[in-house]
Amino acid sequence: MATAKTQDFTDDEIFLADIAKALSHPARIKIMKLLSEMNACMCGELVNLLPLAQATVSQHLKELKRVGLIQGDIDGPKVCYCVNVEMLLRVTNDFQNYFNNLNKGEKISCKPKTK
Amino acid sequence: MATAKTQDFTDDEIFLADIAKALSHPARIKIMKLLSEMNACMCGELVNLLPLAQATVSQHLKELKRVGLIQGDIDGPKVCYCVNVEMLLRVTNDFQNYFNNLNKGEKISCKPKTK
DNA sequence: ATCGTTCATCGTAAATATACGATGGGAAAA
DNA sequence: TTTTCCCATCGTATATTTACGATGAACGAT
Numbered sequence: 001m002a003t004a005k006t007q008d009f010t011d012d013e014i015f016l017a018d019i020a021k022a023l024s025h026p027a028r029i030k031i032m033k034l035l036s037e038m039n040a041c042m043c044g045e046l047v048n049l050l051p052l053a054q055a056t057v058s059q060h061l062k063e064l065k066r067v068g069l070i071q072g073d074i075d076g077p078k079v080c081y082c083v084n085v086e087m088l089l090r091v092t093n094d095f096q097n098y099f100n101n102l103n104k105g106e107k108i109s110c111k112p113k114t115k
Numbered sequence: 116m117a118t119a120k121t122q123d124f125t126d127d128e129i130f131l132a133d134i135a136k137a138l139s140h141p142a143r144i145k146i147m148k149l150l151s152e153m154n155a156c157m158c159g160e161l162v163n164l165l166p167l168a169q170a171t172v173s174q175h176l177k178e179l180k181r182v183g184l185i186q187g188d189i190d191g192p193k194v195c196y197c198v199n200v201e202m203l204l205r206v207t208n209d210f211q212n213y214f215n216n217l218n219k220g221e222k223i224s225c226k227p228k229t230k
Numbered sequence: 231a232t233c234g235t236t237c238a239t240c241g242t243a244a245a246t247a248t249a250c251g252a253t254g255g256g257a258a259a260a
Numbered sequence: 261t262t263t264t265c266c267c268a269t270c271g272t273a274t275a276t277t278t279a280c281g282a283t284g285a286a287c288g289a290t
Contacts (some may be wrong), residue, residue, distance in 0.1 A: 004217045008166055009141035009142070009144075009145060009166075013141040013144045013145050013148075014141050016138070016141075016144050017138065017139055017143070018138050018139075018140040020136070020139040021135070021136075021139035021140075022137045022142070023131070023132065023135040024132055024133075024135040024136035024139045025132050025136075025213040025277090025278085026124035026129050026131075026132040027124070027278095028121075028132070029124075029128045029131050029132045029135070029213075030124060030128050032217055033213075033216070033217065036120055036216065036217045036218075036219070043236075043237085044235090044236060044237070045253050051123055051124075051282055052278095052279075053279070053281080054236090054237075054238095055237090055238085055239080055240095055278095055279075055280060055281075055282090056278070056279050056280065057237095058237065058239080059238095059239095059277090059278075059279080060278090061237095062236095062238085062239095063277095072237095072284085074237095074287095075232095077235060077237080077286065077287040078235085078236055078237080078287090079236075079237060079238085079263090080253095083217060084264060085218075087220060088214070088217055089218065089256060091214070092214040092215070092217075092218060095214065096196040096211060096214075098148075099206070099207040099210065099211075100142075100150045100207070101148070101149065101151065101204070102147055102198060102203055102207075103151075103203060103204065103207060104151070104202075140247090140248085142248095158266075158267080159265095159267070162267095167248095167249075167250090168249070168250050168251080169250090169266090169268095170249075170250060170251075170252090170262060170268085170269085170270095171248070171249050171250065171269075173267065173268060173269080174247090174248075174249080174268095174269095175248090176268095177268085177269095178247095189256090189257095190266080191268095192256070192257045192258060192264090192265055192266050193257095193265085193266055193267080193273095194266075194267060194268085
């Protein structure tokens with residue numbers, strides 16, 4: 001018995017989960033959108049565009065920076081944020097692959113009682 | 116002063132964040148993969164394929180079920196899980212749109228000091 | 231040098247998430 | 261009916277997340 005159960009998670013699974021975690025809050029979903037719409041960088045205007053205090057926005061930015069989705073650049077007294085294009089492309093690609101693979105099977109769904 | 120800061124998050128932002136949250140753990144990333152590979156349903160084999168206790172796997176399944184990414188179907192003593200095809204297509208599409216829009220701008224990145 | 235602006239960080243409180251053992255219910259099998 | 265198997269849920273401990281006010285560092289402007 002006890003099938004060893006050694007299997008750890010792959011780097012890929014951990015990576016996807018980590019990115020998903022970084023995007024798992026509406027504020028961070030929106031921040032990515034805003035930074036991208038602003039085309040280039042931005043700073044504390046984010047605070048005005050979000051229903052959150054400055055300290056909280058800063059924390060969310062930190063989380064996005066942690067996974068590399070955005071970059072911050074000190075520009076005088078302000079800090080200029082922008083999306084990290086390379087990382088964004090990688091992530092876009094990885095999630096597309098992930099979802100596409102999920103969609104591949106025949107998907108003989110169980111009776112949709114959903115329980 | 117105080118620009119009102121009324122802006123709440125849109126349903127769309129909340130939806131994307133909620134799905135991302137459901138996928139924000141390696142176990143759940145993997146469970147989706149496993150359920151999809153098994154083509155149709157599955158049950159406690161998941162427990163054998165994951166480095167987690169049965170109660171924990173059950174909790175992860177519950178989270179995936181919460182957002183509608185999977186369905187459970189009682190089949191005798193077992194419970195049969197499978198991905199929810201419709202929801203998966205919707206999510207695939209929504210994330211693709213989200214990422215593609217993020218990728219649209221010119222992305223005049225800030226100096227990559229990253230700070 | 232002092233002031234105002236812009237942020238990051240600290241400290242902290244409350245809420246959520248993660249993990250597991252133990253318990254219990256429901257259905258097939260004995 | 262009793263046992264067995266499969267799974268959900270409860271209870272619980274620990275860790276992480278979220279949010280905010282307060283503080284302080286960095287810089288430009290005065």
